Amino acid sequence: MNCRRKAGAVMMLDLDVVALGDAMVSFSPKGYGxxxxxxxxxxxxTGAEANAAVALARLGLRVGWFSKLPEHPLSRLIVDAVRAHGVDVSRVVWAPEGRLGTLFYEKAVPPRPARVWYDRGGSAFTTLGAGEVDWGYVTSARVVLMAGTAPALSDGLKDxxxxxxxxxxxxGKLFALDVNYRAKLWSPVDAAEYLSTLLPLTGLLFCARRDADRVLGLRGALEAVARELSEKYGVPRVVVTMGADGSRAFADGVLYRHCPLPRVTPLDPVGAGDAFAAGFLYGYLTGGVQRGLDWGGALGALHYTLPGDFAYVNRAEVAEFLASGDPEIQR
Structure with missing residues (x-):
């Protein structure tokens, strides 16, 4: 199979973050049907890394995202959507044939749970090989971001x-990983076994409290889980999240706290974790760990109010929310 990149800019870019991962098209019924x-x-x-890349670009960072996609109109829909927010997509690998991953998502309100059905097995991305990666591009960025959903898809992606x-x-760059566990992609045992090899190579880890419990067997207060993740796997910076109930970070031996956010009324939770990771990375790169927690929590909260996976929020809106937290109409 002869894969290629689209013609266009190929010069080395001075990027803050490069994100690598699969992307899919999401199909949802209208409203809550x-x-x-x-x-x-x-x-x-949709796609965890693409979601984060878009959010980071909207905050003003220089961001690249790449994947491997089949030549298909829906693949172009994905790439055009990511590019529209200012993300560099020049390293996307295009396969002349292959599958594009899809998912079907039912939004819901309690007591009915939201549900997701994946159809992404054998997608073109699962065949991405080391020879198709522009390594100079990847290592030119300050941060390289991946989600744990990528290695869950194939043995080749694990390697x-x-x-x-x-x-x-x-x-000398920061490898950032969001555990982002999905039970429909691999078992807790398989995920834990693989993560035991990847986490020691990770410089910054994002982990939801439920994933720390379900996959890694770590329970207790957020502070204790963050510290234990860092010490057990040798990860210098660990962020543990619990949605609107706040987050904790254990970084270079210091504990950081972010309190629960008031007045969070979730409209659609999908993509909020990716928004948190993006907000944290922005804050961390521009001011350190505590700023990262603040910006991550704020961007995640604002994303809760939006439909869809992309965080249609800009830097000024996050700053305004952090300064006042005022939900009244802005006139």
């Missing part, structure tokens, strides 16, 4: 994620 009721579906791009982490470390 069920799939079996649907006669038309909303179509939108590739390890190499990316090693190459970033050798280049």
């Amino acid at each position: 069920r799939l079996e009721q649907a006669r038309e579906l909303d179509v939108s791009p 590739l994620a390890l190499r990316i982490a090693r190459e970033a470390g050798r280049a």
